[in-house]
Structure formats: C-alpha cells, structure tokens
Amino acid sequence: MLPAARRKKRKLMDNRLPEKVAAYVPESALYTQLQEYERKIDACLLQKQSEVQDALRRPHHIAKKLRLYVYNTHANQEASATSSEPPSWALVIQGKLVEPQAAGAPGQPPNPPVYQPPSQPFTHYIRRITAQLDSEQYSDGEEHVVWEKGQHVRNHKDSFEIRRRGSQDVEVVLQIEVDNQPDRYTLSASLSAVLGLKLATRTTVLHTLWAYIKTHRLQNAQQVSQVDCDAQLSAVFQAKSVKMSSLSGRINPHLRLVEPLALRYTVRVSGASPTHPDSYDIDLEVPAPTMDQATAPLLQHLNTSREVEQLDLRIMTAVRKLHEHKRRRAFFLGFSQSPVDFINALVASQGRDLRYMKGEQGVEYEAMRRSDLFKGKWVEDAVLRHLHKRLAAG
Template identity: 35%
Template structure:
C-alpha cells in the first residue's frame, strides 16, 4: 500500500509540473488537445439529448456481471425502462393528437332581460338621487341584458365546466329601440362588437332618457368557432343542409361530386364536369377543384342572429321579462382541459431527471471502484512489473502533454506506435476524465436550474 501512495504522489507531482511548465502553446504541441467546453450549449440541447447522454453513463461495465451477478437485474430494469419510455411516448403523442382536435360539448346559456325606471315620479327625488344618477330629475330607464351558463343535472366537481363571462359567447349584440328619432336624437340603435382586447362581462346595461314604454328588439350574434354559415336556398337544397362550417360545406359538395361521378377521369382529375344543378348554381359548365372554396363564398351568408322582443316598461321601478331565453352554445370539453394540464405537467419529468442523476453518480462510483479493484489486483499479481509499466506509462503521458516527447518522430508517424498497450490505458484515463467533467457540469447546471426555480 505504501507503493500505491507513492504512485498517487507521483501523479500529483506530474499534474504540478503540467501547471508549472505548460506554456500557452503547450496544449497544442502534443497530439492530445484538452479544451474546456461551455456548459450552456448542453442546457439548450434539450431533455432528450441530455437523456441520451446520461443513458451512456448509466450503463454498468460489461465485465462486472462476472463479479456481481446481481448487476444483471439492473440490466433487465434498463431494458424494461426502454419499453416503458416507448409506451409513454406513444401515449403522449396520442394525448397530443386528442388535444389538437376540437373537443366541444353543448351547454345551455340562459338569458335574462329586465329594466329599471328612475325619476318617473317627480315626488321621489330623494330616491332617484340614492340610485346614483346625479341631481337631475329627468325620467330615464336602464335596460339590462344578463345571462349565465347552466350546469347539467348530472354535473359533478370533476366534470364541472369553468365559468365563462356572458359576453364571451357573442361576437355582437344590437339593441334596436322603437321610438321617434326626432324626440330622442341620442340614437335608437345601440351596438356592441367583440374585439380581441375586449374583456368578458356578465351583462350589459343601456341607459336612456324617457318616460314612456318602449318596444325594442335585441339581436344576439353567437360567436361560433369555427365559424358557421347559412347556405343559400339553392345550395341548401342541393346538399340537404341549412348551416355548416366552410370546411363542412366543401366536404358535402365533394361527396355530391363523387356520388354523381362528376370528376374528370379522362383529361385532368383536378377538374369537375358540372351537371345541370351545379352549372346553374356556379354559372360554369366546368370548374377546377381549387376553385370550389371561392365559388361557394357567394352562397354562404352569416347565420341569422337570435332575436328577442322586449317592452321596456316605466310604470314601475323594476320590470323583468316573463320568459328566460335558453340558447344552445358549444364550450370546450372539461376533459380536454384536464388532458392539457396533465400534458403540460413536467413535475414527474423533473423527478425522473433527478433520479437519473443519482443513478449516474452511483454508476460512476461503481466504475471508479472497479478501476481501483483492477489496479490493486494487477499490483498484487506482479508488483515489480506493474510498477515499471505504470511509471513508464505516466512518463510517456507527461512527455506527450508537455510536448517534450523524446520519441522518434518517424516512430510517431507509424500506426504501430499507437497500437501498443499504453495507448488503451491512456485513452481510458482520458475518457474517464472527460466523463467525470461532463457529469459535474450537468449536475451543476441542473442544481442551478432548480435554484432559479425556487427563487
């Protein structure tokens, strides 16, 4: 064991000589060049590349199974992990494909119409001031349009739909008042249009002056995604549908073309030979398939809005419509939201990565222990021969690193020079040093990421 300590001290002295004597060009003179890599590209290479690199570090040495038979169990676990990773990846792709598909369910939106009247009685000035319309006593009324999404009778906490604002279901709301424009110059048509920056609200209030009952029409234009259109009478009669998305209309028209064998199979299959009904519809005897989206545009119209008739009454302070109006709307499926949250949850991946890092450390410790065992076993078999080979190998490595090799240059040019026994040992030590350095960089980068996330 004293001899082993001398070898360790000799190695330390060699490292000291390298730091002391190696000049700026010493690293480039020898055949082995050592460069310090920047750890940032390793972070940006992605989780899959990092996992591939760690997979190489997690492999137990091949000859270890003869010494430790239990290592075969670890190898079997690695093979099972590969199959498990492939299954998980396939399932993730299936979930991603499901999320990308439009998943809609139908729900009922209940709309309530009411109005309040203020300052209709001149003797109740104080009450009107309490309502908040200032000190004026001008008669006025406020029209309220509100609504909420009804939960199905069999709903539970697991499949409950997240609440949405009332205005998010419409692209526009128009209120048309039936009154004399000369007496009320402030306008009889009130319109609200949805924009990208519009925040959702639970209802609308419209305040106007007046002391008489007013009839009004409320037009609600639903916001349907993807947009749906009303077909013209001729196209609706041809396809048998009254309203549909543009994609659905094109698909239905293509089914009609295939059913009546109107595709040109002689000259060019991109063209359709219109029959009498299509020719009267599109005003052309022949059309190309890419022209269909443009040709059907003239037969698509916006869907008729939902119309509600209501009378604003001012003979009492509060008046509400006798009816509540139920509108069928489409909302995102709650299952899609849950799938999306599970798909974006990376907590398990981070936990697996931490466990992989621990496995890398354990495997590296096993490799180091095996290297020490081989070192001491060879030393125990033949101490003198082992020491002589070791000293010669260390001396040659030091000369190569410092660029002061006394080996004949002609000998270095020949391939037999690099087939000697010392080459395998030098490559092993170099690869081990590089592996340890990469592992420390990877572990250090992972710890920095976790510290940043905690902050």
C-alpha cells in the first residue's frame, strides 16, 4: 500500500474506469467503446461548431433589386414674349431599393405602395454614371458628363440630374456602374457550366468550387493539397490535376467584372413634363443587418449545454465511486489474506507518513534501535562528552 501522504486524490473530471474493473465487470467494455464514440462525436461537433461560428460572424449579404427610373422634364419650350428664360430640359435618374418579391413588373409609377424606404440614398449604390449627349448638338465638354462616387462620398442623393439648354430632342447614352460590395463577376461559359453560376462574387465562386470538389471526391487521398480534376474541371483548368493553393489564381481568367448597364434614352422637349419614366431593375446584394442579437443565443447554446454537463457530472461521480470501492476492496482483501503482515505493513506505512510530515523522513529510527553499532566502547565516551557540554552551558 502507498503512504497516505503520497496518495493523490483523483480529480472529479477523470471518467476513466480502473484497469481491473474489466476483469470483474465484463460489460464495462461497452462503456469504453461509448467513450471512444463520444470522443469522435465531440471532435466532429467541435469542428461543426467552429464552422457555424465562422459562418455566423462572416459578413452576409441579402438580395435586393435597385429599380431605376429615367425621365426628363422641360421648360420654356414654347416661344413667349413675356418669358425671358431660354428653353431648357433636365434628365433625371432616380433609384429605389426594393425587395425582390415586391419588385413587381417594370414600368410602374415611381412611388407604388409596395415600396419600402431604402436604407441608403440612390447614389450610395452607384459607383459611376456616364452620360454621352449628341455631339452635334452639344460640344466644348457639355456633351460628356461623368459622376463618380469617390468624389461625392458625403453627398449622396436620391436622384441624379443633368440640365442643359435646348429646344430639340436629344439622344443620350447612359452607362451606369453599380457599386457591388464585394465586386461581382460574370463567369465564363465553361466555369458556369460546372458551378451553375452566372454572376457571383469571388468568395462565392471559391466556396462553390470547393463544394464541387468535396461532393465529387476529387481531393487526392495521398496528397490532400492536390485536386484530381474530372472531365469538366479539366476543360476549365486545362490540366488533369491542380494544387489546392492555385485554385484562386486559376479562376482569374474565367472571371470578368460585371459590365456597366448601358441605356439609350431620348430627351423629349414636347408633350407632358415630366415624361413617363422608363424603369429598369438591377440585381444587387447589400450587407445584411447586424446579426449580433439574433445569433447570440445560438452561439451561447453551442458553447454550453447544461444537459450534457449534468450527464458528464453524473458519469464522473459514478466513476469516482468505482475508484473508491476498488481501493476499499484492495484494503479488505489484503487484510483477509494475511492480517499480521497487513497490520505491520500498515503501521510501518503510517509511521513513514508521520515522519514525512514531521520532516524526519531521512532518519531510520527502527534500524537504529536494533543496530549493534551502539554497543561499542565509544558510546560511553560520547555520552560523557555530551553531559559535560550541557553542564558547561548551564
């Protein structure tokens, strides 16, 4: 038996069964198998938990539609002796963010009841607007108009206007470049056939490509950093196998930034003012509202589970009791086999523990008491010297 001072109390969190329990309880092998399954499940849950947390904390975007309205107004087009203002017109481009399911058909009035108020002004979602007027009617820089978001960061508006003097109809070519955050790309025909995407962000393309690789088991079993291309991927990458780290660079030739929306509009200086608007819908992805409040309970549930913790505590308490019963069995079994030797060993063990606690573990009193060393003639002389020193000091 081990000295009491040297015995370390087992931690409550230790849920391993004693080694000899299997000999007494053959069914304990099932518990060991369950522990192995539990370790595998915990590893899988930990991986999935990390993936869920990354997905929840990753910036999300939701699909919207940016509805454009293009129309013009005109003034002072009819000659009047009392009017001193020259004839003029104004081209107006308005935009509103609408839900895809509430977008309806283009061509409706600018303010139907189903619209929801946009979170940002129209020009917030536009990167650049270019207007090219008829060069035969306007020159000296008046025929070319460019609006760039970078020059109007703090001055966003719900509409964009071009005003000119004139009494004739004007042909205008508009190019509207949407500010996608992040940028959206048009996929090549070959890559689009593999992934089933036509327009997507670079991150979406890479995620979809990785999902395609996992679904078709194209990752090399011996070299996990290698992808063995099937017939479709070979046609895209022009290779039978590619490295995982090179996928980001290999998709570059197959991605092209979405081209600006090109529109032709005729400014009419006769008839109703404003004119009936031409409307267009543009697919757009905008950042989703903050999800901190919505995801906090889910993240908390992933991190802690009271029911699982209580079951683990019950298992560990039962295992601790098994360890205690095992020690008691060993104690009584040793006493029943040889009571005298057991008591002598127990007393000796307790004596060692007592000397260890008093700091006298280096002195062997029992050996000194039975030794013939102290039967020599030097003992009497040593005792006299000791008594003389005590009398001299006293």
